[in-house]
Amino acid sequence: MTNLSLPDARALVAAAMTACGHSAGAAETIADHLLDCELRGLSFGGLARALSIAERIRTTAAPPQPIRVVTETPVSATLDGGDQVGYLVGMHALHLAVAKARAQGIAVVGARNTWYTGMFSYYLEKAAKAGLAGMIAGSGPAVVAPHGGTEARFGTNPIAFGFPASPTPVIWDIGTSAVMYGEVTLKARLGEKLPPRQAYDAAGVPTLDAAAALEGAFGVWGGHKGSGLALVVQLLGMMTGAAADPPGVSDCGFFIVLFDPGVLTDPDDYRQRVAAFAESVRATRPVEATRPVRVPFDRSVTRRNETLRRGTIDVPEAVVEALRQEAAGV
Missing domain, CATH: 1.10.1530.10 (Malate/L-lactate/L-sulpholactate dehydrogenase, four-helix barrel)
Structure with missing residues (x-):
């Protein structure tokens, strides 16, 4: 190291x-x-x-194009990412969604024709600092097998929810695959093995070989429940116009919805109640005394x-x- x-x-x-x-x-x-x-x-x-x-x-032979707005209303927008990397497209979508949610109370923004959008909690933390709650879902190329199968049909399909609170927001950010694409890629790069029961090779045989897993399929997270959630996330990503199964690393769907709590309740009171509820969760009697109960995003912070x-x-x-x-x- x-x-x-x-x-x-x-x-x-x-x-x-x-x-x-x-x-x-x-x-x-x-x-x-x-x-x-x-x-x-x-x-x-x-x-x-x-x-x-x-x-x-x-x-990639064709150079990326500028990010552009394809359709737009006061509360929504669809972006064509121009095959730009998703870290740039995601921030563009976030800034647009924050502005619309502040002005209208709600915003729905979708982006397609992009790749590698990163951690959704990164975007939702910024939204929460702006006083907004929200959800992000993202589809991608087929690399994950549905529950009971060994052929790829889903992307790793992360989904995340964020809620403003002080001093830190509550954010739940998960992938719906047993292992994330970046983890497998890094292990393949370093010649390291995968843990058991995470992936299949191209013939559908369980494998520990990260390179073989990239040619086959990853397992899904959470059994049939996770598989159902993965399907839903794929459909949300496709709502941006992204392909159901794009070739290679391309055309990921990025679907973000932001809400201003102030359209429903007192926003400052809501932030305080979210923080208080999070504290009550942390104060839950633990199964193991040395391992206190955590709230999502605590470990990251x-x-x-x-x-x-x-x-x-x-x-x-x-x-x-x-x-x-x-x-x-x-």
Whole structure:
């Protein structure tokens, strides 16, 4: 492992993203998202993802186009992402949704023709800071088998909900697959094995080989219930105009709904009641005395604060060296 200071890690990602064609501002937007993953201990979505972005751009013949609004009403919009990476498209959709929700009380924004949208909690935390509650769902290429099957039909299909509260929001962000695409990609890059019962190879045989899993299918999370949720998320993503099964890493659907609690109740009182209820959940008598009950997003906030105090992150040497080569244009 290589120990990097947080400024050095950010600069390395920004340099790699600039080298593969992004503007300085776009590179910084991507770097901020990836570094937040590292701060929260989600390394599969952190610096290693920058390598996947660079590889995707390098192997795509057609250059990306500007993000554009296809249709729009006072409370909604549909974006064509222009095949731009999702960290940029997601932020564009978020800013549009926040503005509409503040003006109208509710906003529904969809984006298609994009890829790698990252952690939905990243966007919902920003929405919550603006006083808004919301939900994001995202579809993608078929890499996950439905319950009872071994052939891919769903994307990893994350879904997340966020609610404003002080001092931190309540955010529930999950993928509906047994393992996330970024985790499998990183393990394949590092030559590491998957845990049992997470994936199948192309012939439908259970596998621990991450590279074989990328050619086969991941398992679904939560049995038949998770499989049903994955199907629903796929349909929400398709509502943006995204394909049901796009080729390769492409045309992910990004579906965001934001609400202003103030259209229904006193917003400050709501924030206080959300915070109080979250505290009551944390105060639940635990099954194990040494493991207190947590509220979704607690672990992320704690881990991020610890990493910020430490000021450094550990990154696999192979990832750091590959990023340095990308940044140098090698």
